[in-house]
Amino acid sequence: MSVSLVAQDTLMISDLGLLPNTRENAAPFVNKAMAMMEGKQNRVLYFPQGRYDFWPHHCIEKEYFESNTYDINPKRLGIVMDGLTNVTIEGNGSEFIFHDRMQPFTVDGSSYVSLKNFSVDWDIPLTAQGEVISSDAEGFTIRINTNESPYIIENNKLFFVGEGWKSALWEVMEFQPDTRFVEPYTGDAQALGHGWQNYQTKELSLGLVKLYRKGGFKRHPKVGNWLVLRHSTRDHAGMFLVNSKDIAIEGVRIYHTAGLGVLSQYSENISLKDVKVVPNKAKGRFLSGHDDGFHFMGCKGQITVDNCEWAGLMDDPINVHGTCVRITEILSPQKIKCRFMHDMSAGMVWSQTGEQVGFIENKSMRTVGFGTIEAYEVINKEEFTVQLSAPIPEEIKAGAALENLTWTPDVEIRNSVFGSCRARGLLLSTPGKIVVENNRFQSSGSAILIAGDANYWYESGAVRDVTIQNNVFEYPCMSSMYQFCEAIISILPEIPEPDSEYPFHRNITITNNTFHPFDYPILYAKSVNGLQFTNNTLIRSIKIEPFHKRQAGITLDACKNVTIKGNEIEGDVLGKKVEVINMNPKEVKMPSKEFFKF
Amino acid sequence: MSVSLVAQDTLMISDLGLLPNTRENAAPFVNKAMAMMEGKQNRVLYFPQGRYDFWPHHCIEKEYFESNTYDINPKRLGIVMDGLTNVTIEGNGSEFIFHDRMQPFTVDGSSYVSLKNFSVDWDIPLTAQGEVISSDAEGFTIRINTNESPYIIENNKLFFVGEGWKSALWEVMEFQPDTRFVEPYTGDAQALGHGWQNYQTKELSLGLVKLYRKGGFKRHPKVGNWLVLRHSTRDHAGMFLVNSKDIAIEGVRIYHTAGLGVLSQYSENISLKDVKVVPNKAKGRFLSGHDDGFHFMGCKGQITVDNCEWAGLMDDPINVHGTCVRITEILSPQKIKCRFMHDMSAGMVWSQTGEQVGFIENKSMRTVGFGTIEAYEVINKEEFTVQLSAPIPEEIKAGAALENLTWTPDVEIRNSVFGSCRARGLLLSTPGKIVVENNRFQSSGSAILIAGDANYWYESGAVRDVTIQNNVFEYPCMSSMYQFCEAIISILPEIPEPDSEYPFHRNITITNNTFHPFDYPILYAKSVNGLQFTNNTLIRSIKIEPFHKRQAGITLDACKNVTIKGNEIEGDVLGKKVEVINMNPKEVKMPSKEFFKF
Known part of the structure; x- marks a missing residue:
């Protein structure tokens, strides 16, 4: 990482007319600032310290196929760096507050980008929470902060209603108030036990809601514990880095997202230092991001994670992997038809000419040969063909899998705290050199x-x-x-x-x-x-x-x-x-x- | 009014993919529906009964110069009928909920338009309210519903913060809880007495706010009364009818607006029946519209107001008037330069070729002659020139006024209830035939x-x-x-x-x-x-x-x-x-x- 610190040209967002703490929609100002960065080198966009609000109104919208994210398009983009080189966003400790469903940061086709010193949060997050106030034979009562998680009850079911959305409760995670750990023995076994979904709700008073079922739930949460009430879908990353290289993120707090925290996809050399995806304790929050913390799919070069922290996430803090595709048809000795097998992969550009692939026999999972891409052609969101420079191995039949071996990074993860989140701590699936050292794990x-x-x-x-x-x-x-x-x-x-x-x-x-x-x-x-x-x-x-x-x-x-x-x-x-x-x-x-x- | 009821072609908004009660932003769906209405006759846009939400995101934005409204442009438009003929919006009892600052309805260059059976409201209105809980020597304490009027305190002053805005408290109106009348002897004399503006605020607990001043205020509101806490500015009408004719509005409840309620400007033949601009009592509201109820500026033909009601407004229920301009320069015997004299008039198209004007000597206010417009030319937002078909009267010098006599309606107002609002009940300034009968007045x-x-x-x-x-x-x-x-x-x-x-x-x-x-x-x-x-x-x-x-x-x-x-x-x-x-x-x-x- 060598973001030059000399001869930088600083653009103050306030010079474009946006002052902090005004609650004015920052989106059009930031878009204007980014347009001014185009073609420039060593530019810094500087935010005087304070609160900045981002609304979908006047935001850039663009179709993106984001890994492990639902194909709900177009994505609504907060701060977008598209085709820029050597730029820095200096937040100077500012709070960036997002509204509705949005992708706070997008770095697309850019290099030498530095994102520094700010926090990302929502006033009305896309996940809710409530404190367990009491419990009885038929159910339990929770207190919900109606300012940050307004809700309605329809047909005896709990729906959260926010800035342009309504979504039903679909999972409950239980956290201890003191340790902030997921309550043991819950997880996939469900805080309320299996079959809780036929619950009923009633409002006892504003913000005081009882969830109950005839005969009670198989498990009742503990009085005093906090429930993260999962609703809505994963449709935008917190930061989406795509087709970019040499990205440094430092001194950032991501208190909430509408999906994965930082998603890096087909990008090279990514450094995250002092980046924390954790609950905003100042707001009394137990919830943090909607899904994973840092998610790296199909990256290469060096990934460095240093002095970071994750807690209260609704999925794994780190996941590093590629995406296999299924070979659905052998069209000729050198041409095959492939299919994305997960609906959260569809639409991605899986490879480019010249990239290396491995052929995986899917029963034994053995890599039985290697190849080089000569041509890549999209059929539709789910399917594509690849032309190879040499005939494919004989063992490979329809049903086998193809792995992209070019987009495989080296990974260093150190000095970080894997706090208690739903699911696991660190998921690793990459053939590069991986070092995981000096970390603390408190995974559920x-x-x-x-x-x-x-x-x-x-x-x-x-x-x-x-x-x-x-x-x-x-x-x-x-x-x-x-x-x-x-x-x-x-x-x-x-x-x-x-x-x-x-x-x-x-x-x-x-x-x-x-x-x-x-x-x-x-x-x-x-x-x-x-x-x-x-x-x-x-x-x-x-x-x-x-x-x-x-x-x-x-x-x-x-x-x-x-x-x-x-x-x-x-x-x-x-x-x-x-x-x-x-x-x-x-x-x-x-x-x-x-x-x-x- | 003769809106044809035969052979109507009904377009269901739900057929375009917008279902009620989903909280989804209705703006893009309604824009699509309106585009489908273009060039059609006798079309009805039908909303299945329920709640529809409108956000600025994807709304049409257009520059409008609206009378008695600040020139904050572009205006953000909710439902827009532009250049349509013989169309009906049938709300079927639906609630249209708006967000941020928006203009719910705009009828521009359209005729035979019927708007029926819906309500207009905001979740987070652009005026706040609070109940007076206690009073002591230095001030008083109010309770604010933080779900509908979130606030912050900055430098000991009260600011309301909503969907994309922050605005300071700038006036307090006091209402009685039982009668819902403005507390007597307040009004322009101020509920808190003159000089209250150097108040200080502190939050006692969430939603409980004390306003105080050394030595107390000159007047303290009564414990148990409700204060309407005025903030923000008048920047959008609730309904803006411009350059249109034969408009019928019926069965409509306007619970809140970001400015004037129904503003008719350079429009002809307007009928309002069973239209109520009142507080939404189901939400416990004492506030209703941000400013006037029905405002008619420069209209002609017949204005009919029947079985309507206004209450809790922060300005007059009805105001019918034209706009005089000042003659700033006699350019030639038949050509004069004129200027809008109020910043809430600037930018309007004041007259068209062939229209009649009166020359008013401004000290005696005598109309000393008449004329016909031959040409109208805009200089800038404040100034224009008019060419007249004959020399202007000799008495007329720079400083005199010009009145447009073509845009002067006949007015009938009957069977209506002028409830208690800030200011007066009915303001009349038009030379047409005016009948005001069978109304109840409870004006402040x-x-x-x-x-x-x-x-x-x-x-x-x-x-x-x-x-x-x-x-x-x-x-x-x-x-x-x-x-x-x-x-x-x-x-x-x-x-x-x-x-x-x-x-x-x-x-x-x-x-x-x-x-x-x-x-x-x-x-x-x-x-x-x-x-x-x-x-x-x-x-x-x-x-x-x-x-x-x-x-x-x-x-x-x-x-x-x-x-x-x-x-x-x-x-x-x-x-x-x-x-x-x-x-x-x-x-x-x-x-x-x-x-x-x-």
């Missing part, structure tokens, strides 16, 4: 998930070089169950017919970390060739009772070349057993003095 | 004001044929003081040097009405030739103590041909004296048996 589900599948989510790809070191995995890691959460670190590619001769993932080193497990499973690894679990310290937490179905500390499934050694326990831990399945136990090197035992 | 100031000036407001013109009959003027008429309020009926043209030989107004008959005066002044008339005050019944109200400076029941100033006879009192009234000034008492025909005495 698994702290780290290394997945990879070509059959359901179609998020590629296999890892080849992962180092997880000097991190602390605190309670409440793995205190609620979510998809793919088999242990505090869960390595779980989805392979229909695993072949232990050809593991999917490679070279994962977990060393010098401290774990505070209250439960058995610490590490689950499936289909890894070259796994080190060394020199870690395990200290049992007694905060809550164990609940996970697994009773082994380490479970190895179809792995090769595993080393477990030098780990220490302080006191005792529950998960001392190493369970080995679908593989030869001799693939595990573990000294006999190790407290872990088969 | 004068019930009827017939003004006319060419020196300050420049609202023309002299009346020639006014009948005011069978109305009831109840308490609280004339219970607070406002500009030009000299009696329950106040005829007060602003004439710097009146000439009793040439009275300004003519032929005003006030007959068969019932008055309930609690105070002395019933009728004040200045510069009228032909004034009848006959067969009225006067019944003293004892609701409050008299306060007006005038101690005569009838005051006549520079009038001619006055008849006072056949009036009756039930019990007693205070104002039995007829005071005559600047005129010969013989001009007053009053039988000796009349209880009125000189």
